[in-house]
Amino acid sequence: MLSMRELRRTVRILKSFLSGSALKRIVPADASSLALFFIGTGKKTTGILLSCDSEYARLCAAGEPVAAVTSKASFYEYVRAHLTGAFLSGIEISMQDRQVRFLLDKGSDSWTLLLSILGARSNIYLVDARGYLIHSMRPLEETRRDLKIGERWTDPAGSVPSEGEDRWSEIPDRGYLDAVCKAYGTLELRRNAQALARRIAQALNRERTQLGRKLIRLQEDLADARLAETYREKGELLKSVLHAIKPGDVSATATDFKTGETVEIPIDPALTPASNLEAYFARYHKDTRGATMIRRQILKLQDSQNELEKIENRLDALLENDPSDTGALSEITALPFVRRLIGRHAPKRKKETSGTKPKAKSEIPSRLRPKRYRTEDDLEIWVGRNDEGNDYLTTRMARGNDLFFHLEGYPGSHVVLRTEGRSDPPSGSLLDACELAVHFSKMKNAGSADVHIAPIKNVKKPKGARPGLVYVRQGRTVHLKRKPERLQNILASRLDD
Numbered sequence: 378m379l380s381m382r383e384l385r386r387t388v389r390i391l392k393s394f395l396s397g398s399a400l401k402r403i404v405p406a407d408a409s410s411l412a413l414f415f416i417g418t419g420k421k422t423t424g425i426l427l428s429c430d431s432e433y434a435r436l437c438a439a440g441e442p443v444a445a446v447t448s449k450a451s452f453y454e455y456v457r458a459h460l461t462g463a464f465l466s467g468i469e470i471s472m473q474d475r476q477v478r479f480l481l482d483k484g485s486d487s488w489t490l491l492l493s494i495l496g497a498r499s500n501i502y503l504v505d506a507r508g509y510l511i512h513s514m515r516p517l518e519e520t521r522r523d524l525k526i527g528e529r530w531t532d533p534a535g536s537v538p539s540e541g542e543d544r545w546s547e548i549p550d551r552g553y554l555d556a557v558c559k560a561y562g563t564l565e566l567r568r569n570a571q572a573l574a575r576r577i578a579q580a581l582n583r584e585r586t587q588l589g590r591k592l593i594r595l596q597e598d599l600a601d602a603r604l605a606e607t608y609r610e611k612g613e614l615l616k617s618v619l620h621a622i623k624p625g626d627v628s629a630t631a632t633d634f635k636t637g638e639t640v641e642i643p644i645d646p647a648l649t650p651a652s653n654l655e656a657y658f659a660r661y662h663k664d665t666r667g668a669t670m671i672r673r674q675i676l677k678l679q680d681s682q683n684e685l686e687k688i689e690n691r692l693d694a695l696l697e698n699d700p701s702d703t704g705a706l707s708e709i710t711a712l713p714f715v716r717r718l719i720g721r722h723a724p725k726r727k728k729e730t731s732g733t734k735p736k737a738k739s740e741i742p743s744r745l746r747p748k749r750y751r752t753e754d755d756l757e758i759w760v761g762r763n764d765e766g767n768d769y770l771t772t773r774m775a776r777g778n779d780l781f782f783h784l785e786g787y788p789g790s791h792v793v794l795r796t797e798g799r800s801d802p803p804s805g806s807l808l809d810a811c812e813l814a815v816h817f818s819k820m821k822n823a824g825s826a827d828v829h830i831a832p833i834k835n836v837k838k839p840k841g842a843r844p845g846l847v848y849v850r851q852g853r854t855v856h857l858k859r860k861p862e863r864l865q866n867i868l869a870s871r872l873d874d
Contacts, residue, residue, distance in 0.1 A: 378435075395468065450514075608660045752870070771791050782830055794807065809867040
């Protein structure tokens with residue numbers, strides 16, 4: 378944050394060449410900054426930056442943006458509409474605090490664009506000729522709760538305890554604003570790079586932990602699948618004594634011709650001898666196929682672990698520079714593999730819109746709280762844990778254009794794809810939700826299944842119906858061909874433990 382001494386010098390320099398200039402263009406530099414471009418005598422264009430960043434609020438020089446910057450922020454849109462073309466009649470600085478006023482005249486209207494540098498409570502305000510607050514760049518709740526839009530402006534209480542020092546006292550006036558811009562630009566680059574690096578590292582660490590857990594489970598499953606050979610051996614032995622099995626027997630005794638040992642083979646008394654034999658060989662073939670599939674999944678998982686290690690090494694190398702190369706970090710973030718992990722493990726938090734905010738997680742009892750999964754398209758899928766949870770998910774939590782998934786003709790969990798208001802969610806997310814609908818049903822082992830999809834508005838609960846029972850109107854049916862890899866990927870994207 379600029380000291381009072383630095384801010385006074387900045388205003389003095391700006392007055393020397395900006396007074397009487399015309400404000401020809403306003404550009405949103407970022408979410409908390411505006412670049413104002415003035416044209417003075419000789420048609421020379423001068424850019425200044427007003428930043429109300431909570432850490433690095435400042436007033437300094439502004440260069441032409443490298444790329445076109447667009448913004449739909451209401452404050453920017455308002456000042457652009459009302460202040461573009463205005464003449465700068467003066468620049469004032471408060472005697473007691475860090476507040477700089479740009480006095481602008483446009484036709485019969487007069488405005489004050491006020492930069493208030495108060496640390497974390499910094500803001501940019503627009504005040505009309507009567508002294509009423511018209512708009513602010515940051516929400517008043519974050520900076521000045523005592524103010525209200527449409528009411529008279531008042532200066533903040535208190536004053537700056539000291540003038541402070543000028544960190545650029547050795548810089549002549551002609552290079553002063555650029556020096557301030559460069560110094561704070563470096564600080565912002567460092568902060569943004571650190572934040573981006575933390576976000577990448579968070580996603581990589583969580584994925585590494587998740588892959589480790591998944592590898593342990595796969596290795597355990599592989600150990601179980603390796604028992605397939607014992608089922609074949611028991612089947613061969615059972616075949617040799619099939620004629621000796623009597624109704625009601627729970628086991629059969631056979632001699633292993635390789636070892637000469639007597640082997641007792643468990644059998645199901647409810648099945649015929651031939652059916653017991655078929656069951657052993659069916660289990661052998663199933664586990665053999667399962668072992669092959671698990672080995673493929675382990676190899677794929679190990680490839681992901683190797684990819685993680687390469688990216689982590691690249692990230693570590695970039696962080697050795699100060700400031701870190703934000704462009705190179707952005708390139709890492711843009712990698713499809715990393716982008717998918719960030720969307721799954723470290724997404725940017727979206728502000729809830731008023732009136733649509735569901736209950737906070739802590740307010741929902743655990744028995745009603747759905748399981749949550751994240752698709753590669755950064756959409757969430759919610760799955761009910763039980764009949765009561767199904768009701769709560771479908772009738773209380775789901776909303777808008779969310780989609781309901783359920784296996785036709787079979788009981789199972791309610792599955793809801795949170796579409797974030799989209800009317801055409803990606804097909805990959807739809808198939809992920811279908812996989813979960815089948816997995817959490819009585820048909821979880823089926824190779825294919827028909828899954829019904831309907832907008833949540835078409836799902837109703839009949840009055841007096843038992844928990845978990847709903848009535849679905851319209852919608853469509855998807856014939857899903859199961860893919861173990863797709864199921865494993867979406868199960869691995871679980872957001873809660």
